[in-house]
Amino acid sequence: MAATVKLNVGGKHFEVSRALIDEHSNTMLERLVSDTWNKNPDKTVFIDRDSDIFAHILNYLRYGSIEIPINLPRTMFDRELDYYGISMRNGIIDQESVAKVIDSLVTQLAEAQKKLDVAKNNHLMFLVAVECCNQFRRSRINNPNEDSVEIMIKKSHKLWKELDKTTHLSNKERKDILNTYLERHFGLTVAQGANI
Numbered sequence: 698m699a700a701t702v703k704l705n706v707g708g709k710h711f712e713v714s715r716a717l718i719d720e721h722s723n724t725m726l727e728r729l730v731s732d733t734w735n736k737n738p739d740k741t742v743f744i745d746r747d748s749d750i751f752a753h754i755l756n757y758l759r760y761g762s763i764e765i766p767i768n769l770p771r772t773m774f775d776r777e778l779d780y781y782g783i784s785m786r787n788g789i790i791d792q793e794s795v796a797k798v799i800d801s802l803v804t805q806l807a808e809a810q811k812k813l814d815v816a817k818n819n820h821l822m823f824l825v826a827v828e829c830c831n832q833f834r835r836s837r838i839n840n841p842n843e844d845s846v847e848i849m850i851k852k853s854h855k856l857w858k859e860l861d862k863t864t865h866l867s868n869k870e871r872k873d874i875l876n877t878y879l880e881r882h883f884g885l886t887v888a889q890g891a892n893i
Contacts, residue, residue, distance in 0.1 A: 706746055707748040724781055818860075822871065825878075830885065833885060836848070
């Protein structure tokens with residue numbers, strides 16, 4: 698006897714272990730693949746049923762419990778269980794709740810918002826670094842012999858206003874990010890003790 702059973706359910710092919718089917722004897726599914734009904738164990742057995750629901754039926758058989766997706770009505774699942782002769786155990790079959798789906802989506806949205814906030818912070822701080830670099834270059838043109846250059850970006854500058862509006866970074870965090878961008882992209886550093 699083959700170790701697996703080949704099934705074609707509504708046009709979709711499944712290969713299921715014989716052991717799983719044998720665990721659920723006295724079911725229509727077991728009879729469909731038995732030697733009595735199926736003389737050639739290597740032949741694919743066709744079942745004219747819904748293949749999407751059948752995938753959930755198999756998971757129910759494998760794990761002994763299942764959470765049915767919200768887009769699958771419980772009545773349809775129960776009807777398929779009945780067709781295959783599989784008994785339902787109370788409390789073992791749960792319908793995925795709308796509240797669970799909403800909670801999951803809200804969590805995903807909050808995580809995405811955090812990532813977006815970080816990206817906005819980084820974008821704005823990079824633009825501040827570009828402004829600092831531009832001021833540095835202009836100052837070096839006017840004063841080529843200076844060892845250091847003081848750069849001033851006023852609180853009224855549109856980038857600073859945008860940072861204050863969209864981010865909650867401390868001055869130290871801003872300084873660290875700015876320093877990283879200045880060093881990495883422009884070869885510049887913020888002097889120790891510089892105010893930001």
